[in-house]
Amino acid sequence: MTETINQTPTRTRTNDARLRQRARAVIPGGMYGHMSANALPPEYPQFYQRSEGSHVWDVDGNEYVDFMCSFGPIILGHKHPKVEAAAAAQLADGDTQAGPAACMVEAAELLVDRVAHADWAMFAKNGTDATTTCLTIARAATGRAKVLAAAGAYHGAAPWCTLRMDGVTPEDRANIAYYTFNDIASVRRALDEAGGAAAAIIVSPFKHDAGFDEEMVDPQFARELRALCDRTGAALIMDEVRTGFRLHDGGSWEPIGVAPDLSAWSKAIANGYPIAAILGSAAFSEAASSIFVTGSFWFQAVPMAAAVATITAIREEGAVAAMQRTGTMLRDGIERQAAEAGVQISLTGPPAMPNLKFPADEDLAKGKAFCGTVVEHGVIIHPRHNWFLSAAHTDRDVERALEATWAGFQAVRARFGED
Amino acid sequence: MTETINQTPTRTRTNDARLRQRARAVIPGGMYGHMSANALPPEYPQFYQRSEGSHVWDVDGNEYVDFMCSFGPIILGHKHPKVEAAAAAQLADGDTQAGPAACMVEAAELLVDRVAHADWAMFAKNGTDATTTCLTIARAATGRAKVLAAAGAYHGAAPWCTLRMDGVTPEDRANIAYYTFNDIASVRRALDEAGGAAAAIIVSPFKHDAGFDEEMVDPQFARELRALCDRTGAALIMDEVRTGFRLHDGGSWEPIGVAPDLSAWSKAIANGYPIAAILGSAAFSEAASSIFVTGSFWFQAVPMAAAVATITAIREEGAVAAMQRTGTMLRDGIERQAAEAGVQISLTGPPAMPNLKFPADEDLAKGKAFCGTVVEHGVIIHPRHNWFLSAAHTDRDVERALEATWAGFQAVRARFGED
Numbered sequence: 001m002t003e004t005i006n007q008t009p010t011r012t013r014t015n016d017a018r019l020r021q022r023a024r025a026v027i028p029g030g031m032y033g034h035m036s037a038n039a040l041p042p043e044y045p046q047f048y049q050r051s052e053g054s055h056v057w058d059v060d061g062n063e064y065v066d067f068m069c070s071f072g073p074i075i076l077g078h079k080h081p082k083v084e085a086a087a088a089a090q091l092a093d094g095d096t097q098a099g100p101a102a103c104m105v106e107a108a109e110l111l112v113d114r115v116a117h118a119d120w121a122m123f124a125k126n127g128t129d130a131t132t133t134c135l136t137i138a139r140a141a142t143g144r145a146k147v148l149a150a151a152g153a154y155h156g157a158a159p160w161c162t163l164r165m166d167g168v169t170p171e172d173r174a175n176i177a178y179y180t181f182n183d184i185a186s187v188r189r190a191l192d193e194a195g196g197a198a199a200a201i202i203v204s205p206f207k208h209d210a211g212f213d214e215e216m217v218d219p220q221f222a223r224e225l226r227a228l229c230d231r232t233g234a235a236l237i238m239d240e241v242r243t244g245f246r247l248h249d250g251g252s253w254e255p256i257g258v259a260p261d262l263s264a265w266s267k268a269i270a271n272g273y274p275i276a277a278i279l280g281s282a283a284f285s286e287a288a289s290s291i292f293v294t295g296s297f298w299f300q301a302v303p304m305a306a307a308v309a310t311i312t313a314i315r316e317e318g319a320v321a322a323m324q325r326t327g328t329m330l331r332d333g334i335e336r337q338a339a340e341a342g343v344q345i346s347l348t349g350p351p352a353m354p355n356l357k358f359p360a361d362e363d364l365a366k367g368k369a370f371c372g373t374v375v376e377h378g379v380i381i382h383p384r385h386n387w388f389l390s391a392a393h394t395d396r397d398v399e400r401a402l403e404a405t406w407a408g409f410q411a412v413r414a415r416f417g418e419d
Numbered sequence: 420m421t422e423t424i425n426q427t428p429t430r431t432r433t434n435d436a437r438l439r440q441r442a443r444a445v446i447p448g449g450m451y452g453h454m455s456a457n458a459l460p461p462e463y464p465q466f467y468q469r470s471e472g473s474h475v476w477d478v479d480g481n482e483y484v485d486f487m488c489s490f491g492p493i494i495l496g497h498k499h500p501k502v503e504a505a506a507a508a509q510l511a512d513g514d515t516q517a518g519p520a521a522c523m524v525e526a527a528e529l530l531v532d533r534v535a536h537a538d539w540a541m542f543a544k545n546g547t548d549a550t551t552t553c554l555t556i557a558r559a560a561t562g563r564a565k566v567l568a569a570a571g572a573y574h575g576a577a578p579w580c581t582l583r584m585d586g587v588t589p590e591d592r593a594n595i596a597y598y599t600f601n602d603i604a605s606v607r608r609a610l611d612e613a614g615g616a617a618a619a620i621i622v623s624p625f626k627h628d629a630g631f632d633e634e635m636v637d638p639q640f641a642r643e644l645r646a647l648c649d650r651t652g653a654a655l656i657m658d659e660v661r662t663g664f665r666l667h668d669g670g671s672w673e674p675i676g677v678a679p680d681l682s683a684w685s686k687a688i689a690n691g692y693p694i695a696a697i698l699g700s701a702a703f704s705e706a707a708s709s710i711f712v713t714g715s716f717w718f719q720a721v722p723m724a725a726a727v728a729t730i731t732a733i734r735e736e737g738a739v740a741a742m743q744r745t746g747t748m749l750r751d752g753i754e755r756q757a758a759e760a761g762v763q764i765s766l767t768g769p770p771a772m773p774n775l776k777f778p779a780d781e782d783l784a785k786g787k788a789f790c791g792t793v794v795e796h797g798v799i800i801h802p803r804h805n806w807f808l809s810a811a812h813t814d815r816d817v818e819r820a821l822e823a824t825w826a827g828f829q830a831v832r833a834r835f836g837e838d
Contacts, residue, residue, distance in 0.1 A: 034713045097467040
């Protein structure tokens with residue numbers, strides 16, 4: 001690991017370039033959303049050919065160890081045999097049918113069994129569907145409109161919460177007030193400004209805003225948030241969309257003993273099959289049944305069968321411990337390399353969802369130089385967004401990642417000098 | 420057909436009853452959304468086992484000819500060989516990957532080829548994603564907030580458009596103004612009330628509000644709507660979510676020569692695989708690339724591969740003409756039966772998406788008696804929502820439907836007498 005890797009592999013990108021050109025003619029900007037490579041270094045492919053376990057191949061046949069896991073959905077590795085078998089069996093029967101299949105009830109029962117605060121479940125498609133539905137249920141239950149959210153937190157891409165204000169009206173945000181994560185005084189202030197009462201306070205299990213250091217929750221903050229909700233009658237909504245089942249095989253705050261009233265899930269719960277879930281406590285069941293939310297594909301059976309298999313495998317195969325172990329190996333290795341290379345880094349967050357920043361790197365110049373080199377060496381990570389471990393990552397995958405990150409640190413040092 | 424069918428088939432429903440009981444313990448109200456059987460006659464199953472072509476089987480093994488097509492998504496019949504082959508091939512490569520697959524570009528190119536007004540495409544999951552994104556693009560393009568929508572029209576289940584106001588705040592609707600479908604004077608009035616300018620006018624190709632007679636668009640209304648948008652700078656948004664590719668294998672207003680600026684698609688474009696699309700003209704491309712919308716599963720490859728196969732097959736197999744033909748057979752048969760039975764009905768809408776109402780049946784007592792009997796005779800239709808034909812429906816399916824509807828009319832006459 002102390003040896004500099006000078007030799008940059010040469011990866012062909014002609015198919016990707018051709019597809020990008022065709023895409024620019026028929027897709028605004030050529031691509032959009034969180035998977036757009038437009039703002040990423042040129043070493044990143046935009047289009048992918050296939051995926052297997054912890055590895056992905058781009059449209060030019062280049063192989064990568066993938067530490068983004070499709071931005072979260074892949075938690076057991078691509079094509080996990082039990083998940084694929086369950087999905088295939090359900091698909092052979094039916095998927096988008098005249099109504100739900102029996103596996104809808106099984107998926108709801110399993111989530112209620114696994115997530116301590118949950119007495120019931122509803123299903124949707126997008127994480128945004130789940131967070132938005134939690135707000136609607138809280139408003140129906142309380143008769144109030146205001147919702148408190150942490151400034152800068154990502155809760156989806158609907159007008160009330162999307163990252164950019166283009167096309168968003170002031171009215172879309174009129175009922176959202178903002179507090180600072182881990183700062184209970186800021187919550188009290190926001191609550192006071194909202195007239196002392198809110199429909200809900202929405203919070204992520206830890207702070208994972210793209211472009212910023214991650215910050216674990218202060219257990220005292222979590223407990224005071226719960227107490228504040230109890231005192232004022234606001235629903236405590238936990239946004240588990242990104243975190244769900246990566247920190248714990250139940251709710252993410254169960255280890256610290258704080259239960260939300262409602263929680264929003266998606267991404268990892270069916271190992272890549274499209275599903276979201278809204279979980280809630282009994283007190284919110286009546287409000288949940290009073291609202292009207294639905295979607296043409298919300299009762300698709302295949303993702304529900306995949307969810308049952310995924311959630312079962314997460315516990316049976318010790319996925320959380322596995323991600324914790326390989327994530328720790330990766331983190332420790334990167335920290336050793338940074339020290340050895342004389343490059344300052346800020347590596348934050350839980351081992352299964354690490355985030356790497358270079359201090360004072362506002363334009364991401366260092367981050368992009370680092371990540372571009374890492375991708376060129378066959379490992380997918382991200383310069384702004386947290387990475388994701390899956391239970392399919394092996395020691396050898398981590399070793400390959402560390403070969404690539406070592407090359408990345410050399411590139412940063414060559415271009416920016418030692419810190 | 421003139422003979423009364425007295426003998427009611429006895430269909431076992433024990434598995435369905437058991438699942439409903441389990442569901443009530445873990446799902447608010449036991450079920451929610453458009454596929455809930457809670458408000459339907461007791462003859463309807465809630466849970467389904469499998470689907471094939473135009474037929475579905477409930478969890479007790481009862482077979483039905485399905486004239487709801489999963490509320491629209493199934494347009495070629497369940498398990499269309501070419502769609503399933505395309506989906507399976509893509510699934511073998513990868514589905515929710517590190518980025519989109521090449522088929523995203525192919526799907527965008529195909530939609531741009533088929534839909535006359537479209538110069539570009541974006542993809543999402545829900546119909547609601549597509550309609551909401553159209554509004555956001557129109558607002559980003561115009562810098563205006565107000566959107567005009569037809570009173571009573573269904574454009575999705577987000578707070579700005581959902582059917583019930585539980586949990587919806589006044590601010591969610593503050594920028595929506597309402598006009599009457601096919602009444603251009605009402606559009607002008609709504610526009611005047613909005614200060615003479617709006618970001619967009621959203622319209623469905625025809626009026627298909629659940630619980631009401633369907634109403635085809637007056638071509639003059641469509642043309643004047645287009646002219647009004649041109650004069651005021653509002654975007655004309657067409658909601659094709661329910662109608663798309665059932666009336667025409669391009670945009671639904673192409674036969675009358677009126678082009679929208681933006682259109683929202685979902686349901687039938689991938690024959691049951693979960694996808695939505697936003698299509699737009701070149702003038703709105705820059706605004707479309709300025710907004711931030713995304714979702715964890717929006718770049719799933721399998722539904723895009725299925726969309727390419729579905730849209731191709733719709734034209735190659737003459738799906739629109741097939742639905743028109745069998746839908747006309749069904750409509751003519753039902754009208755003959757109603758006259759013969761001496762029961763007044765209102766059967767409206769295009770043959771591929773008919774809607775049946777009994778006049779002065781506000782509590783749906785006749786509709787439910789009719790539909791309950793029809794379901795008991797092995798045919799799925801709906802007492803409030805329009806039905807859907809697919810290209811898989813055969814003459815024999817229509818004959819079976821007419822046997823069931825004849826029994827339905829006998830049940831209505833037996834219970835309510837002749838009109």
